[in-house]
Amino acid sequence: MDKTYRLGIDIGGTFTDVIVMDEQGRIAAALKTPSVAEAPEQAIFQALEQLQASGLDTARIERFVHGTTLGVNTLIERSGAVTGLLVTAGYRDILEIRRLRLENTTNLYGDKTLPLVPRHLVQEVDERLLANGSVHTPLHEEQLLQAVEVLVEAGVAAVAISFLHAYANPQHEQQAALWIRRRYPQLFICTSSEVWPQQREYERTLATVMNAYVGTRMGSYFKRLEAGIGAYGVQASVLSTMSNGGVMTAARASLEPVKTLLSGPASGVIGATYIAERAGLKQVVTFDMGGTSVDVALIDGSPVYSTENHVGDFPVILPAIDVTAIGAGGGSIAWVDSVGVLKVGPRSAGANPGPACYNRGGMQATTTDAYLHLGVLQADRFLGGEMQLVPQLAEQALQRLGDSLGLSSRQAAQAILDVATANMYAQFSPLMARKGVDPRDFTLLAYGGAGPMHAFLMAREVGIRKVLIPPSPGTLCAMGCAVADLRNDFVYTLHTSAGQLEPDELQRHFMTLEQQGRRWIGEEAAGGVRLAGVDVLFSADMRYEGQAFDLEVPLTEPEWNDPEAAQHRFHEQYQAVFGVNHSEAEVMFVNLRATVIGNTPKLPAMEVPAAADSCQVEESRLIDFDGEIQLTKVIGREHLSTETRLAGPVIIEEYDTTVFVPAGFSICRDQHGNIIGEAEG
Known part of the structure; x- marks a missing residue:
């Protein structure tokens, strides 16, 4: 049988990382190529050329999975399509009012985040559903299309539809989308009931708006990518990574790009989980240090997930692997504040101009310049010698910084590393405390271009005694793409107290969610993905009646068939988190969730040949x-x-x-x- 390959690609802001693995788990190739911000697919085409030049037969690529920062960068840079929003009459200001929460409770003068859709591009529609999904005010085609006409004349290229209580009944949104597509086929249309049908009007509307805002740009990118890879003999379907650590087809990602926003960091955690399992480790803290930031996540048997993530200024309600940025990266700029204190980050030199030592016009000292000047980095061996660094430029930048602090260039370089480590520690320790773990019980698994260089300094500061550096750590996010499963999340808002549940109500809704998930898996697998099996995980967002915050409680099938057992599980989890429980209080089932996982064939643990020269110090x-x-x-x-x-x-x-x-x-x-x-x- 001919050898086949899995190709994983992670498109970052500085480099596009590529890894090729065979079905025995061996790394056949790993490389980095500069990213092209205005046309991300060009870096992929360049990588395919390099793979062919190295002798790898790209026609034998059976699985093509990639993650891209295009969506998240589009949001942060606010460079997406001109987007209009249709809402139920009376809710025009939903993006303006938000949650009325201060971003920083110690700053009473914080600037208000500007919405992605300005108020003049929000149109009200005379329709209304009640909370139980019944129709109070019917939707009328003529009035709807008049509202859309106003948006089209204003130049919108995408329209988001988010009607009140559409999570309970998608009928009005579906009908509106049908009428609009019939009249204006050129528009990108998405509805909240398709994107994420969960109660919480602001978050559901915002997720739909973000999806519409980036949809046009992402769709064009996927078309260019799929059209271009054929020239390199690649016949595999293009898959895209998701924020929850799974993958889906490019066709689906074009319609639901909001689910890919946090896929880059998530892919790294999936790759780290793959490495940790094969090393026999259950408790791991990931340490992903790139050019701009350090991202950390917990793996306690499996990755930890969250529905309270942020992209730029915006909360994202969709489930994602819980990754937190805690500090500066290799390109973070060192500077002195108004009172003479050294700071590192958050600004980054990026890839262009990059650190001073890149010789691309950068003048300010960065973490990379510090490592080069202290002798840890070797100027002629960066990226295997493919990129030459200039030590003199690093020294000049560090000396300018040192002059403002009364330090030599070497003292300034050491100070940069010390400050960067202290910044990480200051954010890392309370983060671990909030998660209820002692990091000294965990292994620090470091990856990213700069992670292995700084990981031991971080471990020394925190008190972590064990550090793991995986093979090809600079491309671990790409490895995560190559080994990820199909995965998607489904939600149903129930918002009912346990005492008001109808007989078999939980069972009925969970079975409906499972059917939705298995149907999704079937459609995605038909796009050319081999599966070894399908798993479905169930959970419920639960709380005591009168409380405002939920706990997500994993439930087995016997438990969701028995509401009493489900409540007992909630009491146990509440006790574990808060140290008390209120077993006599009424319990509410707020949301029911199902996660469907299409398991791809697992790669065997890779055995690496013994070193040719045992620990030969060069x-x-x-x-x-x-x-x-x-x-x-x-x-x-x-x-x-x-x-x-x-x-x-x-x-x-x-x-x-x-x-x-x-x-x-x-x-x-x-x-x-x-x-x-x-x-x-």
């Missing part, structure tokens, strides 16, 4: 770190042994990153190719 290098000159061992990753442990300081060089192990840690390699670092003493 050279030693003097570095200036922690205020002293240190003789540091330098070794290529391919020479690491499973039998010999090296004590820090050690620098490990590979194509897509540099691993820096300070004194106080020792490292070795496991049988799967992971670098395992442990604190000494």
Whole structure:
């Protein structure tokens, strides 16, 4: 049988990461190519050319999965389509009023977030559904189309439809979309009942608006991508990653792009979960350090999910892997504030002009410049020697910064690393406390272009004793794309107290959600995805009556067949989270949820051949770190042994990153190719 491949691609703001894996779990190729912001597909085409030039047969790619930041960047940059919004009469200001919550409760003068749809592009429609889904005021075609005509004359290219209580009955939204598409086929149309039919009018409307806002641009991108890959012999269907860590077809992603907004960080967590499972680790904190930020997530057997994520200024109600940005990245700019205090980030030099050492016009010192100037990075080995760094430019930028602080260039470089680490610690510790975990019980799994370089410094600061660096850490997000399953979430708003439930009501609604999920899996699998099986997970958002916040409680089939058992599970979870429960209080079932997972064939655990030269230290290098000159061992990753442990300081060089192990840690390699670092003493 001919060898087939899985291709995973993660399009970031600086680089597009590519990984090719065979069905034995071996990495056949890994590379990075500069991203092209105005045409992201061009970086993919360039990567396919490089793969062909290396001798890889791209016609044997069976699975083509990619994630892109196009949607999230479109929102943050506010460069999406001119979008109109149709709402029920009386709700024109829903995007203006929002939740009336202060973004920062200590700042009474915060600026109000401007909505994606200005008020003059919001049109009211005379229709009304009641909370139970029954029709109070019918929808009239003529009046609806008059409202749309006003929007079309104003130049809209997309229309979002969000009517009151459409989560309970999608009839009016579906009819409106049908009439509009018939009259204006050129418009991108989406409805809230299709995007996310959950009670919470503002969040549901906002999700629909975001979907419409980025839909036109995402749809055009997917068309260009699908049309272009055929020239490289790729016959596989294009799949896109989702914020929940799953994948869906490009055709579906074109209609529901809001579900892809947080897919980049989510893909990294899926890749980290894949690595952790094969290393036998259950409790992991991921540490993804790129050019702009550090993203962290918890894996406690499986990734932790959330429905309270943010994209830029906007909350996103759709389920997503819970990833939090906690600090500066490799391109974060160091600067001095008005009272003379050194700061690092949040501004980043990005890819262009990039850090000063990139020699692309950047003048300000960054974290990357600091590592280069201290000797951790080698100028002629960045990206395997494909990109030459200029140490003199880094030194000049650091000296300018040092002059304003009364420090030498090397002292300024060390100060940048210390401040960046302190910033991370200041956000990391309370984050772990809120999640109720002690990070010292977890392994820090580091990836991203800069993650392995800074991970041991972070572990030292926090007190984490074990660090894991996976194979090809700079492309782990792309690996997550290659190993992800089909996955989607479905919701039904019930909002009923346990005492008012009808017989078998929970069972009836959960079975309907399961049918929706299995139908979705069937449609997506028909797009060319091999499945090994289908799983469905059930949960309910529950709370005590009178409370304003819910707990999502996982439920098994016997539990949702028995409301008493479901309530008992809620009491247990409430006790675990808050330390008390109120078993005598009335319990409300707010939302019912089903997550359907189409399991793709799992790759076997990869066994890495023993090092040809057991822990052959290629050279030693003097570095200036922690205020002293240190003789540091330098070794290529391919020479690491499973039998010999090296004590820090050690620098490990590979194509897509540099691993820096300070004194106080020792490292070795496991049988799967992971670098395992442990604190000494």
